[in-house]
Amino acid sequence: xxxxxxxxxxxxxxxxxxxxxxxxxxxxxxxxxxxxxxxxxxxxxxxxxxxxxxxxxxxxxxxxxxxxxxxxxxxxxxxxxxxxxxxxxxxxxxxxxxxxxxxxxxxxxxxxxxxxxxxxxxxxxxxxxxxxxxxxxxxxxxxxxxxxxxxxxxxxxxxxxxxxxxxxxxxxxxxxxxxxxxxxxxxxxxxxxxxxxxxxxxxxxxxxxxxxxxxxxxxxxxxxxxxxxxxxxxxxxxxxxxxxxxxxxxxxxxxxxxxxxxxxxxxxxxxxxxxxxxxxxxxxxxxxxxxxxxxxxxxxxxxxxxxxxxxxxxxxxxxxxxxxxxxxxxxxxxxxxxxxxxxxxxxxxxxxxxxxxxxxxxxx
Numbered sequence: 001x002x003x004x005x006x007x008x009x010x011x012x013x014x015x016x017x018x019x020x021x022x023x024x025x026x027x028x029x030x031x032x033x034x035x036x037x038x039x040x041x042x043x044x045x046x047x048x049x050x051x052x053x054x055x056x057x058x059x060x061x062x063x064x065x066x067x068x069x070x071x072x073x074x075x076x077x078x079x080x081x082x083x084x085x086x087x088x089x090x091x092x093x094x095x096x097x098x099x100x101x102x103x104x105x106x107x108x109x110x111x112x113x114x115x116x117x118x119x120x121x122x123x124x125x126x127x128x129x130x131x132x133x134x135x136x137x138x139x140x141x142x143x144x145x146x147x148x149x150x151x152x153x154x155x156x157x158x159x160x161x162x163x164x165x166x167x168x169x170x171x172x173x174x175x176x177x178x179x180x181x182x183x184x185x186x187x188x189x190x191x192x193x194x195x196x197x198x199x200x201x202x203x204x205x206x207x208x209x210x211x212x213x214x215x216x217x218x219x220x221x222x223x224x225x226x227x228x229x230x231x232x233x234x235x236x237x238x239x240x241x242x243x244x245x246x247x248x249x250x251x252x253x254x255x256x257x258x259x260x261x262x263x264x265x266x267x268x269x270x271x272x273x274x275x276x277x278x279x280x281x282x283x284x285x286x287x288x289x290x291x292x293x294x295x296x297x298x299x300x301x302x303x304x305x306x307x308x309x310x311x312x313x314x315x316x317x318x319x320x321x322x323x324x325x326x327x328x329x330x331x332x333x334x335x336x337x338x339x340x341x342x343x344x345x346x347x348x349x350x351x352x353x354x355x356x357x358x359x360x361x362x363x364x
Contacts (some may be wrong), residue, residue: 008056017057020109025071026189028079028134037080037102038110040313050349053115061116069132072112075147077132078154081106085157119354150255224267230358231271236320238278243306245301249282256283281309 016036019026025270026032044050054061068074084103117126131147234252235244256279262268263276285305286298293301327333336358341359343350352360 008052011053011056012059017060017093020073020077021060021067023067023071025134026073028076028077028083033077033080033106037105039105041105041108043108045347047349051349053112054349057112059076061113061120064113065117065120065129068129073132073142074129075132075150077106077110077113078130078150081110082150082153082157085161088161108200115348119351125139131345199250227262228267228271231268231275232317232320235274235314238274239311239314239317242278242309242311246302249278249302249306253279253282253286270315271317277313281305281313303338 016032016039019032020036064073073215081103084099084106086101088103094269113322117129121129127147130151237248242249252275259272261273262272265272282302282305286301289297289301308339340358340360342348343355343358
């Protein structure tokens with residue numbers, strides 16, 4: 001890597017990578033980082049690509065695992081990435097493509113090294129790799145943020161990238177090609193619309209799951225319970241707070257087709273009748289007005305119609321009550337479960353021989 005194109009076949013002999021993983025410490029302020037991060041490399045898109053990449057740099061990663069405890073170059077890279085990432089939003093707005101490009105490359109290297117550490121060493125040794133402080137130009141250990149603070153800052157900037165940094169005009173997502181694979185999702189405008197987006201197009205769509213029949217039945221049962229709960233929450237909002245939820249009504253009208261598949265389903269019929277009663281009422285009020293309404297005019301009609309809404313039209317349901325129960329050791333379930341999701345759906349290659357938290361051959 002460096003100021004030119006790189007291919008998998010020449011990574012193991014790359015001058016800059018060998019210096020990074022070598023026995024010489026590189027200060028976070030060293031110009032070397034500009035050289036290391038100025039490379040053009042097509043990131044892996046599939047699990048097979050990830051495996052080829054990991055195999056091509058296996059010897060470099062093994063060397064780095066030993067040397068980093070003395071050089072602290074991993075923390076130096078973290079420091080370099082955090083520094084650049086905090087200025088990333090401004091650089092994206094100014095279309096500073098070189099800065100953005102180098103930040104992406106730093107994230108890509110950081111992801112590759114971190115993944116290798118996670119799947120190769122124990123948790124204690126992983127912490128030691130992260131705690132090794134970078135050295136300055138004189139070889140002295142620098143007094144930088146403690147490891148936990150540095151990790152917190154790293155996680156914060158990753159979240160900020162997701163939230164604040166726009167998708168670049170070139171069409172690739174910085175974060176998507178860095179720590180995770182991302183899919184661009186479009187939401188309708190309005191905070192209340194998000195809950196409706198989570199509904200599948202219909203309960204029959206679940207038959208596309210590639211799983212044994214028994215597993216499918218179990219998945220369907222859980223899915224039905226979740227959907228029933230969400231519908232009950234929507235119904236409660238409309239029953240008790242209809243006049244205070246014009247955005248919700250607007251979104252339900254806009255997404256009315258989502259609920260069509262649930263009308264004849266025995267698990268949802270009773271609640272869907274309430275939703276249909278509300279939507280039919282407001283649809284009729286909108287139809288009675290000029291068809292060419294602006295969004296603001298639609299809201300005005302909804303708000304006015306809400307004042308005249310006859311509350312006795314809806315079927316009464318028991319008051320919703322939720323109880324939060326926390327297990328004594330929830331991590332025993334969630335840690336293996338989250339890692340199983342990462343293994344099955346991240347499109348990253350994970351060596352199955354190193355997995356002990358869960359059975360990698362069993363689906364989620």
